[in-house]
Amino acid sequence: MKIAVDAMGGDNAPQAIIEGVEQARDQYPDLEFDLFGDPAKVKPLIKNNDRLTIKATTEEISMGEEPVRAIRKKKDSSIVRAARAVKDGQADAFFSAGNTGAVLAAGIFIVGRIKGIDRPGLTSILPITKPGADRHSFVYLDSGANAESKERNLVQYGYLGKFYAENVLKVKNPRVALLNNGAEEDKGDKLHKAVWQDLNAEEGLNFVGNIESGDLLYGKADVVVSDGWTANAALKATEGTARMLLTLIKSGILNGGLRAKLGYLFLKPVFYQIGKKMDVSTYGGAVLLGLKAPVVKTHGASDAKAVKNTIGQIRKMLTSGVIEKTVEFFSQASVVDKQGKNE
Incomplete structure (x- = not known):
């Protein structure tokens, strides 16, 4: 199982992100990680390259940027590239501690909603x-x-x-x-x-x-x-x-x-x-439920422990098949609006 990580998002990035990812990597031998970010900032922090791959990006979305405009303008940002990796099937889940609105927008517009889920x-x-x-x-x-x-x-x-x-x-x-x-x-x-x-x-x-x-x-x-x-x-x-x-x-x-x-x-x-x-x-x-893959956002001030625990949460989602079961249910379910029309 591979997780696409926004290595540049969060108040303590990239150090806390890399430390937490390495702790999770050591605890869960069935996980691999693609780290999206600036190689000059990410690479020196990695102690062990085992099951870690750096994916070079040239842009970052800051905490104060308008979310939708940011993901449309900054195509080579760590948030957009990590979400795109999930969309293209190169990773199974997307994790970030960055701009909450941008993560939500990337999840909805790039990873995509499950059919039958309105919001x-x-x-x-x-x-x-x-x-x-x-x-x-x-x-x-x-x-x-x-x-x-x-x-x-x-x-x-x-x-x-x-x-x-x-x-x-x-x-x-x-x-x-x-x-x-x-x-x-x-x-x-x-x-x-x-x-x-x-x-x-x-x-x-x-x-x-x-x-x-x-x-x-x-x-x-x-x-x-x-x-x-x-x-x-x-x-x-x-x-x-x-x-x-x-x-x-x-x-x-x-x-x-x-x-x-x-x-x-x-x-x-x-x-x-x-x-x-x-x-x-x-x-x-926090998980954005209703998407085609796990998209999980942790607090911007998260330390390495919070990052590790969040990755453990993502692993539970992947191994439990919760997304697949949700897709199956909503593909068969009929949502009835107030006028009684089936959708």
Whole structure:
């Protein structure tokens, strides 16, 4: 299995990218890597060339560039060339820590959508924090690819999330929930009320109803679907709250005198486990589900550990056959719009 890597994308590129790729290469003997980037910057960082091939590029897409214009103008950028390698069958998956919009645009316009998918959804794997929960994470989409969505988009996200949970996370009959502003059936605006009815009518989904943003990390669902605007806002609010609490705890320890510092020493293993559970690098990157091949974007500030874990996530996608199963399902499925016309 070969992964096309954007070696130039991310705040810590190319060093963190190369270090993470080499760690993944050493851990997974069945993976090969094509590294797209500037050879003068990439080659000196490689410690071992085994199963690594440098693909020279002459352009880079920076974090602040307009995505669609960038991928159309910079044909020899590491993002475009890596996506093109997947499109042409020279690689099985595309990985980047670069410009999120450019990665999404390259995935949609170069790698291509699965037939039957209207809008691919950006999918994050988030931790379940409830003590004693029998699962460690859940699938969350669309976490930001589409600010606006139609009813059938969210139904499609339900199936995309279901296939990922079943095949990659190994969850049997995953519970699917709709992110909303209340748990009751009649909550939400016109769109969310209609989506509730649509999801509830799908016999192929184990739909468990609405979920509120405050319950996201409590393990009430294995798949949570939403429009991109709502999901992204809820995700950032959750992340911000977690950072604030950690800051308050740290401040309390530093300013709490000797007793607080002694307490911290006794609880240090507990804080370590909490930090590990909440560390996004543990769960890999965000996947653009609904494309013909795995396209995975990790955070721009990712270190080597995050890169390695994300590559492990890509490997699970490739070995599980989740893309092939999704293609087969949507090639046979009939999506019905509100007027009852089959598409």
